Amino acid sequence: MTSTLTIGRRRGGIEILQFVRDKTSLIFTFFFPALLLLLFGTIFSDSYDHPGLSAARVFTASMIAYGTVTTAFITMGVGIATDREDGTLKRLRGTPATATAYFLGKLILVAALTAAEVVVLLAVGVLVFDMPLPSDAGRWLTFAWIFLLSVTACSLLGIAASALVRNSRTAGAVLNVPVVALQFLSGVFIHPITQLPGWMITLASFFPVKWMAQGFRSVFLPDSAVSMEAAGTWEHGRIALILAVWCVAGLVLSLATFRWTSRRD
């Protein structure tokens, strides 16, 4: 019998193949954040009087959070709703493929997409806006754990959200509402975040996006930029804690709400 791990790996391969062949979703999920970065970076160039810190550099760091959220959360949420509707899940349920193998495949897809997304955004930052990449291993280590927790939390929340989506045609629009709202609340498009009303920062602090953006800024901005954060420190411990809590919440929610079919059985 083919192991669940092997089937999951093959699902991952086929998911990636299907994704790259669907040019529309490729462009929208993938290059849209890069386009936003180009626009924001250009419009707000030289708007801070902070030495060695251009607006474009701040946006590059924050947009990695946005790119990760859209790619992981939207791809997962819309993808599962689509699979439920077009018969993919029903077909798999009649084969030796388990739910675990299916999700393994989805996670491989999301991991590949978000990694590629980060590369694209960093490339825009480095090539267009002359952003220097960190040279010390410590910062990349910070990047690794924040990225891993972010992708996991957003993917699991995407699985949970797919249960709320009634049909795949409207899934993208429905799921984008909380995503875009959270980007604004969390200061991804507005820097420094302290320009936002206090209650908004408090509200944003309950959700993962603020912490993801703050974490990525801590990796890609100079240490002096910490003065522009709401708390005046990077708060790595709190970032880890809140993202981990969302991972657990996402796991519990997705286990409780996942359905193979859209109808009652």
Place this chain on the structure above:
Amino acid sequence: MTATRSSRPAREPGRLYAMTAIHVRGLRKTYGTFSAVDGLDLTVETGEIFALLGPNGAGKTTTVEILEGHRRRTAGEVSVLGTDPGRADRHWRARIGIVLQSTSDAADLTVHETVRHLAGFYPRPRLPAEVIELVGLTDKAKARVRTLSGGQRRRLDVALGIVGRPDIVFLDEPTTGFDPEARRQFWELIRKLSGEGTTILLTTHYLDEAEALADRLAVIAAGAIVAEGTPATLGGRATAQARVTWSGGRSEHTADPAALIVRLASEGADLSDLTVTRPTLEDTYLALIGERG
């Protein structure tokens, strides 16, 4: 039909066969106060082609989906390949094949990629190219699934249902939307699978299909079996009287049409428009579901 059946090769020696592939007793499925399946009994022997006939809403799909493990049942006893589908694991799923009724998945993959991907799930799959040949899609092997016609898409669904070399195949209205030639080809494929010892359970509302393919069939109406038999014996067809008509509309029912015709000829009746008819499967079927309707 009899010739086709008897030409089936003997079962593979050394392989173990349970005598009964599907065993259902008192199956019930209710949604609120509505009973979709209401006390259904069914037995399908290993290696048989069994057809489930019935009008829309009779409970065919609900029954088949319970057997496939896709739906939970409200009550009753169900065993498929010796296992309760409601509690089956992936080893059981490796032994069953499901041909889905309407799907639109894998649109951006090619036919070959899709078949090869699914083949990779099973312990002893058929070769993808072989299965594609078997369903007559070799010309389309490199085509994207979204470019297939409705009939080609259904044939792909059949390929995906049999690529794992299942012991039993479920087909829910497999030839809906096929042109007559595609249906004949499909029937050949089912006979070929059956010849290899695969048990086949199919639902259909095409009576000629059931008559051409099935070893045994059952008519389902309002969630229960109302008649069961072979295509020749269903609903007392074999013992029904023949109707002889001659001479512009005169007719008589008889158990022995030959004797009647000899008598008519000797009486000098005009036999130029003589016909002898027995109830068709369709007559029998309509009478059966009419009783319940």
